[in-house]
Every structure is written in C-alpha cells, then in structure tokens.
Amino acid sequence: MGASAITRTEVDVTHNPANVVARAAAVLEAVARSSAEGARLVDLAAATGIARPSVHRLLQDLTEVGYIEQGTDRLYRLGSGLFMLGLNAPTPGWDLTAIRPIAAALAERSEDTVYVSVRQFDGVHYLLRTEGAYPIRAQLVDVGDTKPYTSSYSGLALLSTLGTAEQDKALASRSFDVPEGWLGDTDVDGLLRSKLADVATLGYCGGASVVMPGVAGMAAPVPSRTQRPYMAISISAVEARLTPERMADLAPDLLEAAKQISLLIP
C-alpha cells in the first residue's frame, strides 16, 4: 500500500445509483405497503435501502406527477394520479384456478359458503364462491358484485386494513339492508368499529344478524407480499350454524386458507 499519499480514501463506494424507474417504483410500493395513514421519509428510506435525500427527491418528483401526495402531517401517501392510471390498467389475472381449491377445502371443512373477494375502489368485489354441504344457504351476493365495505364481514376485514379516514367515510355512508328497527338502539357504529378492531387482534372478524337477520359470517384479510391487503376470504352461513364457539373453532382454518392464498397472489 502506498504509505505516502493523502488521506484520500481508496475508492468512493458510497454511490449506488441504479435504474431510476426501479427506484421510484420501489418508493411507490413502499408507500403502498405502509399504513394507510401515510409513510414517513425515514421509514421509506429504511424500507427501500435508498439514502434519505434520494428518497426525498424521488418523492418530490413523484409528487410533481401526482403519484404521491404529502399531507400537512408530512406523511407521504399514494396520489390520485395513480388511481386514474389504475382505472385504465388491466386487473391482474388472479389465479382463481389455484385459489378455488383452497376455498373449496374451507367450504368442505366448514360445510358452509366460502367467498373470496377483493377491495375495489370503495367496496368489495366478489371473485368466487364455493358452496359447502349444508343445504340451507343465504345467497346475499353473487360473484361479480361490488358491495360497500359495511355490507359484509369481507368488507369489514378489508376496511380494517385501511386508514381511519377511509373507515370513517365508509361507516358514515354505511347502508345495509336491514328491516326498519331491526337493530333497535344498537350502537351500530361502535359495533362495526369493534369488528374492525377484532381483525387487528384476532386476524379475523365475525358475527351474526348485523348485516341481515339470520345470517352470520366471518372473514379474514389475505396478506399480500407486495401491498397492503386487498383480498379477503369469508365464510357465510345461517345464524344457527356460526355460533361464537364454532367461529373460534373455524378461525384457524380460515386464517390458514388466507395464508395459503397469500402465497399465490402478488
């Protein structure tokens, strides 16, 4: 080694530039993965492994084109420009042929109806249904339907993964088809919020006769490797069959099915 020379370090390995598009995408997806409340700059830097100043400038550039928005709380969120692009983008080919057997197994195990659904705009879009062996079924939704979050446990499971702003909005505009006076003076808002909390603590939520008299259900969000959860799996049955005990009994199977599906989706 040259004993002479100045203290000049051998090489500057600090820089690590790479494909800017890939870096910007990494930042976008880090934001998408973050809590719906928004993401902090430091966390995005940590998540992507990109230096803070670089992340900061990427976020600025992305803000300029409307793909990122920054709140007064300084947190970064996805921007509505992405929504507009997303409207024109094709839906990913969910591999339903691979997902269906998992749902079918759960339907066989539970003997009731299993739904798989995805979050779409401001509601739940049902992708598939598999019937269990039990002959009495409540046919509340069809495959292809899109329903408000508050109209099903699937919806609540998905809503629980969103920010408080979205939750407040969904609860404020809640509307499920219940007979006048059915719920009496129940604190529906509080009830629904407790269901949302259940998802956080138990990984699923469930109940009976809230959405519709005589109908019970339980649902869990399906984790995603790349995004905030956007898919849910649920079991729907007549009230008598989904007692709290039975729900606790089925919960491990529901969560296991969700986990299996998570391996098949982006």
Add this chain to the structure above:
Amino acid sequence: MGASAITRTEVDVTHNPANVVARAAAVLEAVARSSAEGARLVDLAAATGIARPSVHRLLQDLTEVGYIEQGTDRLYRLGSGLFMLGLNAPTPGWDLTAIRPIAAALAERSEDTVYVSVRQFDGVHYLLRTEGAYPIRAQLVDVGDTKPYTSSYSGLALLSTLGTAEQDKALASRSFDVPEGWLGDTDVDGLLRSKLADVATLGYCGGASVVMPGVAGMAAPVPSRTQRPYMAISISAVEARLTPERMADLAPDLLEAAKQISLLIP
C-alpha cells in the same frame, strides 16, 4: 461561421435529459391515453417528444416493475402493477357516496338513467349510473367505461370546457357507432359544434338520435371550484321520452344537480 475547423458541429444540443420520473410518467400516461389495444413505440415517442431509444428503455424499465406490459403484437399496454397501486390510491377528491344520492334524486325526478362521469385523458369515464323508474332503457355504457368525447352528450359537455385545439382534435377523430348512412349528409361537424355552443349559452346540451338511433340524452358539466370542469352529469333515455320540451323542462333540475355536486368536489 468558422471557415476553418473540421465538420465537427459547434455544440451538441441533441441531448435533452430531464427528470426521469417525469419522463417515465409521461410515457405511462401516453400509454394510458392510447387505444386499449396498445400503443406502438413510434407513437409513444411522437406523443411524448422523447427519442425512440429513450422511450424504449423507459418502457423496458417500466415493464420490469410491472407498470407496462408488452403483448406478442409488440404493442405496449399498462400493466397490472398499476392496478394494484391504484387500488391503494385515493380517488381524486370526488366522493361518490355523497354524489350518488344527488344523481339518484335526478333519476327519480326524470324517471330515466342518470350518469356521472369525469374527463379522463381524451375521453369520458363513467363513474356511476342510477336507473330511473321508466322500464325501457338504453344501456350504452357501463360504469368504468371510458368513451371518446364525441360519443355522448356527457362527452360534449366536457369537451365544451376545453380549448379549441382539443375540440378540433376530438372532432377530427370522432367516431360513434351509427349504422352506415344513418346521418345521411348531415353536417356532423357543425352539429356537434352547435352542441358545444349550447353548453356555453344554456349550461347544457342535448339531442336525440345522433349518438345512436332512438337514443336521446342531455348533459351538463359540473362546475369545479379549483379547476376547469372535469365532471359531467347526464340523463339518458329512449328518444320518445326526451323531447325538446321535456329537455327544457328537466334542464333546471339537471343544472341544479350539477351545482349540488360541484359543492362536493374540488
């Protein structure tokens, strides 16, 4: 000019590097603007003003992250990665759950189908539809569809708020699905321009059997507090029900609905 010297050109003004994120976004939006069939490389280069090789590499990078897909026909389309991001992105300010009741009230009043749509790139994107009580309906568009400006009165209402350059462009490329010879020797260009003028003078435009035989419609742009109008509300019905008299009768309700919606959007 320097008589001496070699043929070396004075300066190389060819390069025009700029914010990569902005360029990638420009390419994405050029693809989004293109026909759903896909976009050709040359056209994207022309649309964005970026050199073909650069567009090509940007497309490659965007493909790598799933924001662009290329078919075997070599055409470039938006990728499903954008759909996934769009899922987590906020809708651009407008709150459909608040707008829907207003549309529903107009549908109830008119007994026919009411659409709410937004301007998107070079067309009209339908956000919601509420059916009226009248049983005979023309189902021309679905929610989620994006149609050219010239294919509906909603489109004309939105187009009227744009510059003459955009209007000329839209009218030049007009294409609606009418039977061969349906319009005879009508001056379609003049007719459409008169509809655009109607919006300026009356606040709405309407007519029958231009877009499609037997179908009539009327539409008004929804004012925006912060930008040029980007949303429209329209009534669609079979021709017999939307006579000029009835349109004049319904116009105040249409404009009132537009005004109410304008209070709910940015």
Add this chain to the structure above:
DNA sequence: TATTTTTAGTCCATCTAATGAACTTTATGA
C-alpha cells in the same frame, strides 16, 4: 417470392442529472 418500407430494438460516446455525505432547518416532546 422478392423487394421495399416501416418499425422495433441495439450500441455507444457524451455529459447531464441522480446520488448520498454532510449540513441546516423544522418539528416534537421532556
């Protein structure tokens, strides 16, 4: 089928714009 025309994709010298360490500013909270 051969020939032309058009478009997609590749290569590479140039040099801009992206990068991150170091620094300043702003917010949070004790």
Add this chain to the structure above:
DNA sequence: TCATAAAGTTCATTAGATGGACTAAAAATA
C-alpha cells in the same frame, strides 16, 4: 427552555440516462 429526531437542502462526484446512428425484424407492396 433545551434536547432529540426527523425533514429538508446543498453540492462534488460520477454513474447512468440520453439520442444519433446503426442493425434486425416485421409488415407492406409488387
């Protein structure tokens, strides 16, 4: 008030983006 942490800014360095020129591969035409 001061301390701490995060946001945001600056700037020398240089890696990677850029587009002209070229080649390859389709379409289009004869």
